[in-house]
Amino acid sequence: MAENGVVIDGPDTTSARGSLAIRLRDVIQHRWAAEVRAIGLRGSVAHGDDTDHSDVNLVVVTYRPKTGPKPALRKVDGTPVELQVVTGEEGLGQARVLTSRWPLVADGFITTYPLYDPKDWFTDQREAHLTLLAEARPLEFTQLARHNWAIANGAHARAVRLAQWYDTDAALVLMAEARLHAALVAGLLTRTYFRNVADAVKRTGVAAADMQELGAILKYQAEELTARGRPVDGTLGALFD
The missing domain is CATH 1.20.1270 (Substrate Binding Domain Of Dnak; Chain:A; Domain 2)
Structure with missing residues (x-):
């Protein structure tokens, strides 16, 4: 997948981190099937250049606030995992706002790899952010x-x-x-x-x-x-x- 000039082929599912990302996706889909709108992978695992010291960064998009899994930051089977949870409305709102930490958050808006996204929510978020950048003075x-x-x-x-x-x-x-x-x-x-x-x-x-x-x-x-x-x-x- 090519995004903003960056080619993302997706996670290497044969690696420990790629495999863990898929397992996390499957568990989340199974336990919160009615609440989860999309699941995306960010960071080095999504870019395909992760190492043995890399984290697995997942973002879960829900339909409603306070549903789905809780945000978490801990190790799973020895691998650091960061689980972010946001509603679809909140996530699009974040992508439409320019903040002082923009250089650190823009990659997540632009190059998230969709592990589960039947209605292309991550594409909508990316387009919302690119529109913001085009219009920003x-x-x-x-x-x-x-x-x-x-x-x-x-x-x-x-x-x-x-x-x-x-x-x-x-x-x-x-x-x-x-x-x-x-x-x-x-x-x-x-x-x-x-x-x-x-x-x-x-x-x-x-x-x-x-x-x-x-x-x-x-x-x-x-x-x-x-x-x-x-x-x-x-x-x-x-x-x-």
Whole structure:
């Protein structure tokens, strides 16, 4: 199956993770046959490039709220499983809203592999999201990028201060947060979405950035945001624009 230029052949059912995805689908269909509208597979297993350390990410679409299986995050036969549950209306609504985490959620809207989808709900979700992207104005992406920049800048500043106090462990945690949000800034400014957090920081070149390098990246991003009409600093009145 080809989606947005990405070819997805589906899970390798001979692998432990592909086999588990099929088993999960079958159990869900059997136990909640009247409640489940669609079941989809996301992440590396759906893309067909999973490894022995990969999770199985399933999304279950129900007809009504609070029906079907409960959301879950745990291991099954040694494999981490994330089970998301959403109603059809909620799922389409999510696909029609641009958020500050768009670079991390768009892949799920665009490249979900349908394990069970008799009425093409996942196609509808994909089309809803692609329509949103086609209609979104550049300033909407820039506004969300500035939001992520503020988080990244704040985390970076706290990390620098903690490092000066020799609280290295806390500084490392905040640096990870700063790198992620700097990657989200880059993704929003270029309309690039990522497979996951690791993919985001790697593809944007911030994964190995130290404090000084990340500071320089944030400075460049601030200049870019200003050039695009969304400066990171301004007057009191500008706060409410």
